[in-house]
Amino acid sequence: MQLGAFSIIALSTLFPSCKPKNATGAIDSDAAIKAYVPPGKHDEFYNFVSGGFSGQMSVYGLPSGRMLKVIPVFSVDPEKGYGYSEETKPMLNTSHGFVPWDDLHHTEMSQTNGEINGKWVFANANNTPRLARIDLKTFKTAEIIELPNSGGNHSSPFGTENSEYIVAGTRFSVPADDANGDVPINSYKQNFKGHISFVSVNQESGEMNIAFQLRTPGVNFDLARAGKDKSHGWFFFSCYNTEQANTLLEVNASQKDKDFIMAVNWKKAEEYLKAGKGKKVKVRYAHNKYNEEAHTATSEIKTEVTVLDVAELKDICYFIPCPKSPHGCDVDPTGEYIVGSGKLAAVIPVFSFNKLQKAIADKAFDGEYEGIPVVKYEAALYGEVQKPGLGPLHTEFDGRGNAYTSFFVSSEVVKWNIKDLKVLDRAPTYYSVGHLTIPGGNTRKPNAKYLIAYNKITKDRYLPTGPELTQSAQIYDISGDKMQMILDFPTIGEPHYAQAAPADLIKNNGQLKIFKIAENKHPRAAKGENEAKVVREGNKVHVYMTSIRSHFAPDNIEGIKMGDEVYFHVTNLEQDWDVPHGFAIKGANNAELLIMPGETSTLKWVPDRVGIYPMYCTDFCSALHQEMQGYIRVSPSGSNVPLTYSVGTNLPPKK
Amino acid sequence: MTTHRLQLSSKIMSYIAGVSLIISLFVPLWRIELDAPQYPEGLALQIFPHKLGGDVEIINGLNHYIGMQTLHADNFIEFTVLPYIIGAFAFLMILVGILGKRNWLNIVFGMFVVFGIVAMIDFWRWEYDYGHNLDPNAAIIVPGMAYQPPLIGFKQLLNFGAYSIPDLGGWLFIFAGLLLLIACSKEGNWLKKFKKK
Numbered sequence: 001m002q003l004g005a006f007s008i009i010a011l012s013t014l015f016p017s018c019k020p021k022n023a024t025g026a027i028d029s030d031a032a033i034k035a036y037v038p039p040g041k042h043d044e045f046y047n048f049v050s051g052g053f054s055g056q057m058s059v060y061g062l063p064s065g066r067m068l069k070v071i072p073v074f075s076v077d078p079e080k081g082y083g084y085s086e087e088t089k090p091m092l093n094t095s096h097g098f099v100p101w102d103d104l105h106h107t108e109m110s111q112t113n114g115e116i117n118g119k120w121v122f123a124n125a126n127n128t129p130r131l132a133r134i135d136l137k138t139f140k141t142a143e144i145i146e147l148p149n150s151g152g153n154h155s156s157p158f159g160t161e162n163s164e165y166i167v168a169g170t171r172f173s174v175p176a177d178d179a180n181g182d183v184p185i186n187s188y189k190q191n192f193k194g195h196i197s198f199v200s201v202n203q204e205s206g207e208m209n210i211a212f213q214l215r216t217p218g219v220n221f222d223l224a225r226a227g228k229d230k231s232h233g234w235f236f237f238s239c240y241n242t243e244q245a246n247t248l249l250e251v252n253a254s255q256k257d258k259d260f261i262m263a264v265n266w267k268k269a270e271e272y273l274k275a276g277k278g279k280k281v282k283v284r285y286a287h288n289k290y291n292e293e294a295h296t297a298t299s300e301i302k303t304e305v306t307v308l309d310v311a312e313l314k315d316i317c318y319f320i321p322c323p324k325s326p327h328g329c330d331v332d333p334t335g336e337y338i339v340g341s342g343k344l345a346a347v348i349p350v351f352s353f354n355k356l357q358k359a360i361a362d363k364a365f366d367g368e369y370e371g372i373p374v375v376k377y378e379a380a381l382y383g384e385v386q387k388p389g390l391g392p393l394h395t396e397f398d399g400r401g402n403a404y405t406s407f408f409v410s411s412e413v414v415k416w417n418i419k420d421l422k423v424l425d426r427a428p429t430y431y432s433v434g435h436l437t438i439p440g441g442n443t444r445k446p447n448a449k450y451l452i453a454y455n456k457i458t459k460d461r462y463l464p465t466g467p468e469l470t471q472s473a474q475i476y477d478i479s480g481d482k483m484q485m486i487l488d489f490p491t492i493g494e495p496h497y498a499q500a501a502p503a504d505l506i507k508n509n510g511q512l513k514i515f516k517i518a519e520n521k522h523p524r525a526a527k528g529e530n531e532a533k534v535v536r537e538g539n540k541v542h543v544y545m546t547s548i549r550s551h552f553a554p555d556n557i558e559g560i561k562m563g564d565e566v567y568f569h570v571t572n573l574e575q576d577w578d579v580p581h582g583f584a585i586k587g588a589n590n591a592e593l594l595i596m597p598g599e600t601s602t603l604k605w606v607p608d609r610v611g612i613y614p615m616y617c618t619d620f621c622s623a624l625h626q627e628m629q630g631y632i633r634v635s636p637s638g639s640n641v642p643l644t645y646s647v648g649t650n651l652p653p654k655k
Numbered sequence: 656m657t658t659h660r661l662q663l664s665s666k667i668m669s670y671i672a673g674v675s676l677i678i679s680l681f682v683p684l685w686r687i688e689l690d691a692p693q694y695p696e697g698l699a700l701q702i703f704p705h706k707l708g709g710d711v712e713i714i715n716g717l718n719h720y721i722g723m724q725t726l727h728a729d730n731f732i733e734f735t736v737l738p739y740i741i742g743a744f745a746f747l748m749i750l751v752g753i754l755g756k757r758n759w760l761n762i763v764f765g766m767f768v769v770f771g772i773v774a775m776i777d778f779w780r781w782e783y784d785y786g787h788n789l790d791p792n793a794a795i796i797v798p799g800m801a802y803q804p805p806l807i808g809f810k811q812l813l814n815f816g817a818y819s820i821p822d823l824g825g826w827l828f829i830f831a832g833l834l835l836l837i838a839c840s841k842e843g844n845w846l847k848k849f850k851k852k
Contacts, residue, residue, distance in 0.1 A: 548716065549716060549719075549720075550794075574716070575712050575713065576710075576712075576713045576716065577696075622720075623720070623794075623795075624720070624794055627794075
């Protein structure tokens with residue numbers, strides 16, 4: 001009996017030491033204070049987070065993790081009428097027609113002299129290859145450009161230190177658009193090519209243009225980073241599947257000991273381009289621009305792109321061997337060190353830009369890969385971080401000589417010193433971290449107070465919501481020697497890469513509060529109630545409608561007939577901050593409109609039956625918001641009900 | 656009495672007073688600041704000698720709920736006349752400095768004081784009209800409630816707190832009046848006379 005009791009006690013004290021407990025409890029007591037932003041106070045940083053398969057970009061405040069906005073980019077958003085209003089439909093046009101969804105993986109903020117300038121955020125579409133530019137004065141998608149010759153724009157939208165170029169490297173190599181694509185899939189080696197677009201950015205307007213494309217051997221491009229400071233003029237792309245597998249890639253693309261980081265001398269490419277070495281190739285791609293004065297997007301199909309073949313034109317590209325399917329390929333703030341993160345590698349290789357230059361000058365090559373020189377691994381290597389963790393993915397920098405690498409498999413962030421390659425600290429993530437963000441962590445001047453880890457799995461971290469669980473991010477205070485986790489916060493879609501910038505930089509960038517009604521150049525704007533009208537053009541009826549607290553003008557319309565297409569062009573006459581009006585009508589087969597002060601938006605509506613249709617304002621605009629409503633009378637086709645419209649006094653008058 | 660010449664200091668003060676009024680032609684005379692829970696940033700109505708400034712359109716938009724008339728500079732004869740009156744006073748004050756006659760100084764000061772009083776009465780009448788002449792069909796009618804802003808100082812009007820104070824031009828007006836007052840009292844030894852009594 002006594003022995004029995006003893007053995008139970010012994011067992012119960014023994015067991016906890018056998019199976020280590022989950023580290024969930026390891027939160028310091030001051031964590032809450034560090035992440036706490038009192039009500040009414042602003043956060044220190046804006047965080048622009050990719051929405052993954054939601055296709056959108058979300059904006060969070062740091063360190064509170066409070067969501068501020070979801071900016072619709074590549075997916076329709078009925079809440080804002082994005083992709084539903086006549087004005088925004090062209091934004092989602094492609095050479096394949098209207099594409100209402102995509103997969104947004106990475107964000108990139110525009111830079112000047114290697115520092116974030118607060119003008120724009122760029123984002124990539126991973127499915128139907130596109131690149132978007134979000135204007136931070138309006139927090140709206142201002143431009144989307146489709147990328148020809150591409151299949152899955154994953155290696156994007158990384159930029160140079162003055163945003164001269166934003167790159168877009170194809171994940172899938174595919175036959176070029178002008179080649180015959182009707183070929184066997186296993187003819188990959190002969191027929192499939194990689195293409196990397198260098199998209200130039202107008203420094204004033206932000207307008208994007210495909211300056212040139214590099215045609216490369218058929219591999220998969222994963223991530224990329226531009227050189228900076230001393231390495232400005234170079235770009236580095238991680239490549240995997242150098243096995244050129246085209247089925248069961250998880251096995252067949254994991255055979256080689258080393259894949260590549262492709263170093264691109266883009267200044268050299270520019271020289272070739274100037275010398276007329278580029279080949280004009282027939283393609284089809286959409287270029288969509290949103291005009292802020294007309295509040296309207298236009299889509300143009302372009303038909304030509306200039307391609308430079310890097311196997312023919314020497315000195316543009318060099319392959320650096322990099323262990324096992326590299327994901328991240330990140331350049332430190334000095335521009336000297338290039339960190340490769342092989343997803344299946346046991347070490348983190350750090351390459352030296354100086355050594356790479358010397359290796360190229362000395363022709364320290366290990367043969368060629370499809371016509372591209374392969375630099376000797378040791379000739380470009382600065383050193384390796386030994387036993388860093390399992391499954392390195394992506395690295396950001398703090399500007400204090402340290403690097404932070406995410407480890408998907410061992411689910412942790414590892415801080416290490418770039419000079420001596422020693423691991424300094426480890427912090428667990430919950431769970432399976434993908435990308436990391438330090439505000440400005442990819443620039444010459446990181447603002448390294450916080451590090452955010454974007455996770456792929458949450459499991460037990462939050463209240464469960466059935467089979468599909470929330471996605472999440474975690475914030476670490478990295479101002480001290482040790483990383484300290486201070487907050488978990490849920491995110492939309494699936495977060496991949498994100499960037500962050502000091503709040504003041506974005507707040508003081510000339511952000512708009514309203515659109516000036518006097519500058520509204522929408523062709524069907526009604527800039528005052530006296531301009532409100534209803535015009536019939538055949539079976540199309542155009543309603544020039546105004547909204548102001550708290551009524552529409554007109555709010556009575558009669559004489560609409562079955563077979564008509566009705567276009568409500570609603571202008572919000574308000575000139576006051578934070579007074580949007582909404583517009584919705586019964587039976588509309590699309591969405592609502594959400595119209596900012598001074599803006600004009602158009603909803604197309606095709607009535608499907610005779611009767612009276614209510615319409616109303618959907619955004620609680622004032623104490624009399626619930627009174628902001630109206631009626632449309634729909635008569636049979638061929639009816640002789642005259643077209644009338646009114647506000648205040650019903651028309652036609654009662655008999 | 657009429658032959659009394661002004662001291663140099665009084666002349667200078669007259670000049671400064673005149674110049675102050677000239678400046679006041681270009682800056683707002685008065686401001687009514689409005690605060691409400693929904694307007695943490697505040698709204699301001701600025702009254703210039705020749706126009707209304709500040710958030711006029713926003714205030715007009717809000718006032719339609721209570722049936723207040725919309726504010727339009729065209730509806731006020733004051734905005735046509737005021738610049739000329741101010742200009743005339745500026746001219747007269749500079750003239751006092753040039754002529755250097757004490758009785759001119761006293762007369763101009765007297766006229767200026769009368770003008771100030773009349774202007775404030777006019778302003779009050781104007782505020783009364785706007786605050787009381789409300790559209791009987793207004794959405795919000797609070798029995799017995801009027802929305803006359805304060806002539807000067809603070810008053811709560813439903814969810815809005817209204818704060819009425821001189822703006823830069825108003826202070827320049829007061830400054831000019833004070834300068835003339837000092838000049839007059841120095842010239843006339845008002846202080847001594849007052850003490851003797």
